[in-house]
Amino acid sequence: MNKYIPYIITMAVVTYLIRMIPLTFFQKEIKSPFIKSFLFYVPYAVLGAMTFPAIFTSAQSLIPSIIGTVFALFLAYKEKSLLTVAIIACIAVYVTEILL
Amino acid sequence: MQFVENRFIQGxxxxxxxxxxxxxxxFTFGMMCVSSGIPIEVAVIISLTNLTSAGQFSGLILILESSPLIELAMSQLIINLRYALMSLSLxxxxxxxxxxxxxALVSFGITDEIFALASSTYxxxxxxxxxxxxxxxxxCWTLGTWIGGxxxxxxxxxxxNALGIAIYGMFLAIIIPPAKKLKNVRKVLMFSIIxxxxxxxxxxxIEISSGFVIILCTILAAGVGAYLFPIKEIEHE
Incomplete structure (x- = not known):
């Protein structure tokens, strides 16, 4: 437990300050189109970089991971809910692992 | 005089x-933590003190790699930067x-969904x-983490073992639908992935940690995207 405390505190403090500072201290609106656009693109850039190529090794072995990825991509493209995509990807990996 | 909605019960x-x-x-976060060896009480405290999905999931990945705290702080800052914009807008x-x-108290609760409701209904x-x-x-966020764990x-x-892909499946479910509709989001996403x-x-x-790679990819892809394809109006959810 103790080794996690610095991580817990870092995450909590950084995340809170990001939310707290603008609402508490700033009254003006951001005008810069560049900063607005940058902030708009950030979530996609982050999640893209976090997902690939890590997803291909997420289930220890390559083939179940790839099968799971294909299912997840297809369901996400069909705009299924977060939980549906996550669960079916897991099931695809699990079934592939058993079959192999 | 503007109308101010201020009833606790209505909220x-x-x-x-x-x-x-x-x-x-x-629930998925609790599952991910416990299946990768993080104690359940740590998972619950993280949920209670962070109240954010992408930030917590990426934080989990960095904790598992025993990344330096500065990397954790930087990645949290970048991933959660959108909250600063929402906070500003709110x-x-x-x-x-x-x-x-x-x-200072209510700012703790700014999430994509809570922001969307607070800013658009009244x-x-x-x-x-x-x-x-x-x-x-x-x-609910805290309870769900405990149940999942x-x-x-x-x-x-x-x-x-099969649960390892859950987090990435969720990420795909978040990024694919907007990428389908918006060409520029698609380009930024592809650039970041490549x-x-x-x-x-x-x-x-070259010795380079995963946390730092994520930061670099984000700044480069979002920066180039903002430079090449600036957007006129940002819509939240």
């Missing part, structure tokens, strides 16, 4: 669908009577309404 009512949605997502919508302490919102809006989702501890190992894969290829040659 609580409005927050019910958000809370129920959070139960399932935080500062224009809240009751002008709210003092600094009130503002002309102005007050402190009590916001408290009502925040308390149930926070409760507890359920996982009871699972067989083979099943636990960068990330390139860094993976050079990793054996």
């Amino acid at each position: 609580l009512k409005d927050s019910v669908p958000i809370g129920l949605g959070y139960l399932s997502v935080s 500062s224009q919508k809240i009751d002008k009577q709210m003092n600094t302490l009130d503002r 002309e102005r919102v007050g402190r009590n309404y916001l408290f009502g809006l925040i308390v149930f989702p926070v409760f 507890t359920a996982t501890a009871l699972m067989p190992d083979t099943l636990r 960068l990330s894969c390139c860094f993976e290829l050079i990793k054996p040659v």
Whole structure:
């Protein structure tokens, strides 16, 4: 437990300050189109970089991971809910692992 | 005189669908933590103190790699930077009577969904309404994490292995639908993915941590995207 405390505190403090500072201290609106656009693109850039190529090794072995990825991509493209995509990807990996 | 919605009960009512949605997502977080060896009480405390999905999931990955704290802090800053924008936007919508302490308290509860509701439903919102809006989702987010962690501890190992992909499946479900509709989002996403894969290829040659790769890819892809394809109006959810 103790080794996690610095991580817990870092995450909590950084995340809170990001939310707290603008609402508490700033009254003006951001005008810069560049900063607005940058902030708009950030979530996609982050999640893209976090997902690939890590997803291909997420289930220890390559083939179940790839099968799971294909299912997840297809369901996400069909705009299924977060939980549906996550669960079916897991099931695809699990079934592939058993079959192999 | 503008109308200010400031009833605690109204906030609580409005927050019910958000809370129920959070139960399932935080369930996945609890599962992920426990299946990768993080103690359940750590998972629950992280959920209670962070109240954010992408930030917590990426934080989990960095914790598992024992990344340096500065990397964790940097990645949290970048991933959660959108909250600064929401917080800024919300500062224009809240009751002008709210003092600094009130503002500091409600800012804790800014999430994509809570922000969307608080900023789009009423002309102005007050402190009590916001408290009502925040308390149930926070409760559900924390409870869901605990339930997910507890359920996982009871699972067989083979099943636990298969859960590794859950987080990435969720990420895909978040990024694919907007990428389908918006060409520029698609370009930024592809650029970031290609960068990330390139860094993976050079990793054996150059010592570089995953956390830092994510930061670099984000700044480069979002920066180039903002420069080449600036957007005129940002819509939240």
